[in-house]
Amino acid sequence: MHLLxxxxxxxxxxxxxxxxxKLKAELAANNLQDEAQVIQTGCFGFCEKGPIVKVLPDNTFYTQVKPEDAPEIVKEHIIKGRKVERLLYVDPAKKQKVEDSKHMGFYRKQMRIALRNCGFINPENIDEYIARDGYQALGKVLTELDPQQTIDIIKKSGLRGRGGGGFPTGIKWEIASKNKADQKYVVCNADEGDPGAFMDRSILEGDPHSVIEAMAICGYCIGASKGLVYIRAEYPLAIQRLRIAINQAREYGLLGNDIMGTGFNFDINLRYGAGAFVCGEETALIHSMEGLRGEPTNKPPFPAERGYMGKPTNVNNVETFANVPPIILKGADWYSSIGTEKSKGTKVFALAGKINNVGLIEVPMGITLREVIFEIGGGIKNGKKFKAVQTGGPSGGCLTEKHLDIPIDFDNLIAAGSMMGSGGMIVMDEDDCMVSVAKFYLDFTVEESCGKCSPCRIGNKRLYELLDRITKGEGTLEDLDRLRNLSHVIKDTALCGLGQTSPNPVLSTLDNFYDEYVAHVVDKKCPAGQCKSLLRYVIDPEACVGCTACARNCPVNAISGERKKPHEINPDICIKCGACYEKCKFDAIRII
Amino acid sequence: MIKVKSLADLKKMRESLQAKVDLREKGEAAENLVQIKVAMATCGIASGAKVVMDYLLEELEKRGINAVVTQTGCMGYCYAEPTIEVKLPDADAIVFGYVDKKKADEIIEKYIKNGELVDGIIPVNYESIDDK
Known part of the structure; x- marks a missing residue:
């Protein structure tokens, strides 16, 4: 037996x-150490009811176990074979005790559709993909359905673009299918640019065939025989696996001419991006593929009318494509049974920042931020306090404590002042300064702005300068109004999505953390202790024993004092490096 | 070269490939076949998955254990990389996290040889589409 x-x-x-x-000691006391072993595991994703103890092989799942329960578990369960009833999990819906964790799927908050094969199959072996129903959806579409019927399935499923915009995928396909042309294109947008997002890379590295299959299905629907994947050159492994996958599909006749004897032709080529954020915007992406500068143009015309090489083009994101084959095989009703009224299916998120279980998760739409962060994510690192979560990358905003219980979907996140974006979630704790966070994202957009339109090129730069002044303690209350006004002007006048959304991190932090901004400009203090210019290191003469450790480690000799007597820091020389703070063993250095 | 000429072809192929995978997974061959998957996405490789994979291949052969070691994509447990999944005949697959050479050695000696679990198991906390 095993006790996990x-x-x-x-x-x-x-x-x-x-x-x-305790369990180990109790087993040893009963001479059972060879019969049953105690094993420590990783997170069960059920922290709310922790600590968890699971007994194998009978799959008994004990929740909220205390150290003093150990003797009872050993005596009752291990020796007598009787489950400890009072520690069993109670199914909240049925109000029944659950004896076998195989019957508690409901506690598993994740559901993997787009990630169905990631971590299961060898991505470099097409046979493993075929063994898991690979290319069956393409076969079904080509032999049993006409393009419009297929588009209807996608429309009915409620699938919306996973790249951030949330535009209904079926409608996008339908528009592209109706535009007549001698040549059309299917483009996969794999230019994942949000800091902290790695969903698309993981899908391409773990299951490249699912994207290839879906692109072929899309080609059949809109009448395109050519597909292009626009992928950033910084993803060498994803590129390599995609290349291998495309070659294997060609060898099997699943790409190329007359696929499965149906007369349908489709092939895929790769285009590499140089890692410019703006090239995730579909018009800029298309220009970049054409060999032009990666700059956006006004819509309309939409790519569905005039896209790559002036031909009708359908652009979808990697994750959107990965959802398509299961929808075809399992049906629109199955897919639309998952999620919320307006946002169907699941969403992949990349959890990063001050969270215990950093990783890739896929959850049904409608789950709450609380469940994602505190259950699946295992809560905040080092027992610190949750402060905010940034979603939507540089185009998104920060959500706080008061947003933790709203169901996550496209519309709710926008209503809360953020957005779904591509799915990066960066969690922040009490030590993060929200002005600095806004400044970080502005720094990113200033760097990534293509410079074509003035609101974005000049406006964002001015926003950044205002934020920079605030973090240096040179800001005023008027600056806060200026920030807000300028943000709105940029949002209203910028040419493309990059500029129209870049002030979001500023606006959402202003809305949710106005006090913190005021502390910076009025009190000249950074409550989180991050803004260096606003900090001052001082030595508490009561606590200082005069050990000289601080003075010896100060790189600029700003600390003076006699041995065994309290020391002093000269604020004019101090560069606020924090070396003294690290070295002091008596907690005598204070940051004020 | 095999070409898939029709949907019927593809279905036939799936059956035979599934049978092959099944055979491998259930270890129906006379000897006990152990199947190990190493998560080899960028994140895994960066944390040392390749070293672990090479070590497993080398050591399993040296110790005379008949095993299939393959690579796979990201399992999603980035906080616990490198991660590997071990499937023993007649047992559910188990994922181990934080696997370095030392841990890999422990897994071979304790779990693969004797079926004894070791610390560092990552419980499955999601539903797959096969469950629905």
Missing amino acids: VCGGTGCRASASDSIAE
Whole structure:
């Protein structure tokens, strides 16, 4: 037998280490150490009911276990074979105790559709993809459905673009299919540019065939025989696996001419991007593929009318494509049964920042931020306090404590002042300064602005300068109004999505953390202790014992004082590097 | 070269490939076949998955264990990379996190040889589309 004790950070904080110790001691006391082993595991994703102890092979799932429960678990369960009833999980819907964790799928908050093969199959072997129903959807579409019927399935499924915009995929396909031309194109947007987002890369590295298959299906629907993947050159492994996959599909006759004897021709080529953020915008992406500068142009004309080489072009994101084959095979009704009224299916998120379980997750739309961060994500690192979560990257905003219980979908996030974006989620704790966060994103957009329109090129630069002044303690209350006004002007007048959304991090932090801005400009203080110019290091004469450790480690000799007597920091020389703070063993250095 | 000429062809292919994978997974061959997948996306490789994979290939052969070691994509547990999944005959697949050479050695000696679990298991916390 095995006793699995959750060793996730959340459960550890509530004494799971000592539960494991107690269980081991109890087993040894009963001479059972060879019969049953205690194993520490990673996070079960059920931190709310932690600490968790799972018993194998019978799959008993004990929740909220305390160290003092160890003797009972060993005596009752291990020795007598009777489950400890009071520790079993109670199904909240049925109000029944759950004996076997195989029957508690509902606790698994994740559901993998786009990631269905990631981490299961060898991405470099097409046979493994075929064994998991690969290319069956393409076969079904080509032999049993006409293009319009296929488009209807996608429309009915409610699938919306996963790149950020959330435009209904079926409608996009339908528009492209109706435009007549001698040549059309299917483009896969793999130019994942948000800082902290890596969903698309993971899909291409783990399951490249799903994207290839979906692109062929899209080609059939809109009447295109050519597909292009626009992928950033910084993703060498994804490029390599995609190339291998395309070659294998060609060898099997699943790309090329007369696919599966149906007369349908489709082939895919790769185009490399140089990692410019603006090239994720579809018109800029198309220009970049044509060999022109990666600059956006006004819509209309939409790519569905005049896109790549002036021909009708359908652009979808990697994750959107990865959802298509299961929708065809399992049906629109199946897909639309998952998610919320207006946002169907699942969404992949990349969890990053001050969160315990950094990683890639896929959850049904409608799950709350609380469930994502505190259950699946295992809560905040080092037991710190949650402050905000940034979604939508440089185009998104920060959501706070008060937003934790809203169901995540396209519309709710926009209503809350952020956006779904491509799916990066950066979690921040009490030590993060929100003015600095806004400045970080502005720095990014200033760098990435293509410079074509003035609101974005000049406006964002001015926004950045205002923020920079505030973090240096040179800002005024009027600056806060200026920030807000300029933000609105940029949003209203910029040419493309980059400029129209770049002030969002500023606006959402102003809305949610106005006090923090005021602290910077009025009190000249940074509450999170991040803005260097606003900090001052001082030595508490009561606590200082005169050990000289600080003075010896100060790189600029700003600390003076006699041995065994309190020391002093000269603020005119101090560069606020924090070396003294790190070295002091007596907590005598204060940051004010 | 095999060409898929029709949907019927593809379906036939799927059956035979599934049978092949099944055979591999269930270890129906006379000897006990162990199947190991190493998560080899950029994140995994950056944290040392390649070293672990080479080590597993080398050591399993040296210790005379009949195993298939393959690469796969990101399992999503970036905080616990490198991660590997071990499937013993007649047992559910188990994912281990934080696998370095030392951990890999422990997994071979304890879990693969004797079926004894070791620390560092990552519980499955999602539903796959096959469950629905």
